[in-house]
Amino acid sequence: MIANNILTAPHDGAPVETDFTRRVYCVLGLPFDAIDTEQTVQLLLKRARHGERCFFSTPNLNFLITSGQDPEFRDSVLRSSLSLADGMPVVWLARLLGLPFTSRVAGATVFEQLRAQHTMPLKVYFFGGPDGVAQQAADVLNAEQGSMRCVGAYSPGFGTLADMSTPAVIEQINASNADLLVVALGAKRGQAWIEHNLAALHTPLISHLGAVVNFVAGTISRAPVGVGRFGLEWLWRIKEEPALWRRYWNDGTALVRLLITRALPGAIALRNARAATTAQVLSERDDGHHYTLTLDGAWHDAALADLRAALARMTLQRRHIHVELMADCRLDSAALGLLLLLYGHQSRIGAPLSVDAQNPTVRRTMRLQNVAFLLEGLNEAVPLGPATIPAGPR
Incomplete structure (x- = not known):
């Protein structure tokens, strides 16, 4: 039984291992791990403690929709070590399909629990976000007396993937000896940047966590827990970032299409499949x-x-x-x-x-x-x- 997603170079004859013991379910084209927030935090702490690689993705409704249009983006989630149901629409779709998902596992919540825990010290590196925000988040984090410290921050701007992946950039991240690399470049660019540089990076835990840098810096406030629980976080995000309204409108209309053309008939098909003996x-x-x-x-x-x-x-x-x-x-x-x-x-x-x-x-x-x-x-x-x-x- 294989316990870890630890990959080695295929050309050197060593095996490439994938964890097929994961309790993972397909939801409209993407795999999602049936794991709650506390289990996720404990798993990540264990990986960090042992220096084991975990590239974890946090797919939400926008991920689901974009994945149907962009195979390379979709495949970045399929190649992840862990895939978390970050978004109540994902949870609702999973429930409709009869899957054992009871709550979302938001990447921002996972980060906050890692920030609040006292089991082990954690060193974080912020990569991305608007100019100056990553450093602002670092200053806020390091002003606290908690167990998480920021050991580096860099905003690469809006250059090409190559511009953001120079040896100097990668060496700066590695020299920090961070346990967690938080990438904030926009979902598609962030996932692509991580995969492009995964080999060269030494950081055990890596994820694109989008707005986390802004939340820590305080430039954007996160929705109250109750708002997120009822799937209304998108309204709060539009209040904070009005330019997002178009994305949420497109995601909402796409969700209706998914329900009619995929989720509802798919739920019936899966029910029949489960009834087969x-x-x-x-x-x-x-x-x-x-x-x-x-x-x-x-x-x-x-x-x-x-x-x-x-x-x-x-x-x-x-x-x-x-x-x-x-x-x-x-x-x-x-x-x-x-x-x-x-x-x-x-x-x-x-x-x-x-x-x-x-x-x-x-x-x-x-x-x-x-x-x-x-x-x-x-x-x-x-x-x-x-x-x-x-x-x-x-």
Whole structure:
């Protein structure tokens, strides 16, 4: 059983490991970990304590919508070590699909709990935000008597990815010996910057946490807890940043379309998949270069142990993986979530993946869950370079 998402260079012969023990579910094209805020904080502290890499993403409704339009952005979440349901619309969609999500895990709340905890000292580096705001946040944080200290702050402006990724910039971050790197460049640029530089960075915990820098600096106030609990944080954000109204309007109309065309019919399809009782069948063929996994029967959340183990075995080496979903195969959100992790793994190392679904019902379920791209597969490509070789323990 693989416990950590610790990746090594595919060209040096060492295995690239992905954690298929994660309790992860597919929600309209993205994987989400069924984990609460306290569990997230404890996991991150453990990773920081041992110097283990954790690139965690915090997808909200805007992530879901953008991912459907931008495959590279979508894949950055699939390649993350942890994917948190940051946004009540995500939680509502998950509940509609019958998934065990009870509350959002906001990235800003995770940061605040890391800031407030006294289990271990944490060093944070702020990268991004409007000019001067990162340093302002650093000054506020260091004026406190808590266990979190800011050891560096830098606002790179609005240059290209290369401009923001020079050796001098990366060395400055590494020299700080930060435990947590908070990136604030806008979701798409932030995710891309992290993946571009992940190999060269030594920081164990890395995430794009957007407005956190502004919240700490005090340039923007965060919505009260009750406002966020009822899914009305967007109204508060528009009050604080009126220019955001267009984004929230577009996200709202896109949410209505998702409900009508994907979530509601998808919930019915998943309910039927969970009701299937055909016996599970799993077979594997490995010729050293191609690994074929054949699935038949009903693969449900409570009975995925064999599938998790098979995925862990087949990804110990870099090779072409082919998944055959036979005529009687049924997949629920948890099984689809594992296939998304497999896709992320193969994407990370530049190895081919092909998925074939013989059952029209399964293909329809995948389309409704926005994972039809799995059926398109992955061709062999150059490995994701910087994103494939995270730093080990410091």
